[in-house]
Amino acid sequence: MIDWVPPGIVLIAGAFLIPFLKGRAKRAYLLLLPVITFIDLFFMADGTGWAVPFMGYNLVFGQVDRLSMAFGYVFVIMAFIGMLYALHVKEDGQHFAAFLYAGSALGVVFSGDFLSLFVFWEIMAFSGVFLIWYSRDKASRDAGMRYLLVHVFGGLSLLAGIVIRLVNTGSLEFGSLAHGGLDSYLILLGFMVNAAVPPLHAWLSDAYPEATITGAVFLSAFTTKTAVYVLLRAFSGFEILIWFGAAMAVFGVAYALLQNDIRRLLAYEIISQVGYMIAGIGMGTMLSLNGVTAHAFTHILYKGLLFMGAGAVIYTAGKRKFTELGGLYRTMPLTLGLYMVGALSISAVPFFSGFVSKSMIVSASAHEHLAPVWLLLTLASAGTFLLVALRLPYFTFFGKDSGIKAKEPPVNMLLAMGFAAFLNILIGVYPAILYNILPFPVDYVPYTGEHIVWTVQILLFTALGFFLMRDKLMSQPAISLDIDWIYRKGSRAFMWFVEKPLSAAAQLPVRIFLRIADYLMWLGKNPTRAVSLYASTAIFRLLGRFPGMPPHASEKLLENAWKNYPGEPVKKSPVGDSVILVLILMAVYAIYYYIVT
């Protein structure tokens, strides 16, 4: 109990010291904090630690097993890499938000109960949004607000599921939920929002490209992978996820092909890669679950690297679209080289990290004889290589020279990219280092002759297709429509509805009552004359004239009478209104008395 602290708490509590440090000490501290957290991980013992009684429930902050440790390792490594990449940023708030965000993701991973999981889940959403807002422009403010609203929706669905579960079972324990029932479907919905499973994915491709250059690196790592972790724990073997995942893998690639913004392309690629993981969770075999864990691990490292590479281009070139970039290889060769390590890793080229992890999931689909899933996942692999390793570098670093005078980014950015690139190659060359920390024992060999030959075939012939048709892959300065159309345009339709028909309808009763009040005031000026006016008008309408008067003169008389209303001020009778009221009441009482008795 005493010898280790939940790693999420270390990062979150540690973040509060940042504003008190200055200059070199602060930079050292920013790097030291993830290192301390990493050392802390080694002291964590399997089992349930840090159980805190709270209002009759047991909150568990330290649920430790092989699965949570695997995610814990890569989360802390990525927090270190991301912080190294962001070291030149002067604003404390950005570092604070980043540690809060990474720390809450770690908090989710080691949560053993739904209540603490939910709290960390929400901290993650609310700290992540600041990594977007710190871009400080209108696009990021709007996208951040949409990001927040979608996550609040997902969080509420999760909370509703947790509450129903608590009422039904009396337990808050976080475990397998693959049994069906309303509570598990609501929780699944909440998890799937964060995993960006279509059609709940649009927040990701909407918000991540608007984040700060350094913030996007953090964002690419934690939210979706935390969701993968909780889905893996709660819904492994939930069959429908296979099909969601396979469709998602192809969907992400397809949409990525349409993008002109380099980070939006990479954001859609996250959706595609998470699709492999979701499919693997649905299969629920030992091989596939190992594959999901391995792929989440490598994905964080290579996707972080890709976002760092794209960020370096945006940082020094100041442009983010294919139509504005090109020919940067002369001035940014190091960035290009490091980016390509990430690109070859995501494409699952042999001896890079993606090869040893993605192939586990694809092989698992073959073992289960799920031929359509294999075809979809392989199609997505070809598309990923086409996009990330061919199209993006071709149109950014080669292609038509844009004439931009870019240079290499600051040294801390290059070091962070270099470290991530090193880990990607290390895992690709020596996969045992990754396989040893997976949740189940691994008897999978990635480097077999047939496997390498088949992979090389897919890659080379995809490249052939690219070179034959690369003119067709030129970007247009355009944006693509996606599900977010529904709420971006829908919110406008809603506001129109509120402002026009709804507010008009709301005004209607007000207008009616105002008219009534006006009328009563008019009547009160001279009630007797008003009554006689009504009576004479009625007579005139019925007969066409007043008795003993020609029609023309009658009309004239009536018109003048209306015009002169209220006429002379009403003379108050000396008896007073109250006496008249008393008289009326007495008369009513007398009538009542005679009738009832």
Added chain:
Amino acid sequence: MGSLKNRKVLKYLFYAGLVIAVLADFLMHREKIELPWDAVPGFNAMYGFFSTILLIIVLRAAGYVLLKREDYYD
């Protein structure tokens, strides 16, 4: 992007790679056949190539519907 001669050499190396990757498949020993096409040499090459062409064609078509001017939401 390099001299013209270099590009030519790279091109031929690339074509050689394509041929070798398919030929090697004929010699490859298969541990087990799990999917119907595991036994077909060169299937992955064909599938990779046609996937790419298909993706590009479908997306050019989808672009007409899905792509809008950049100020669409403003």
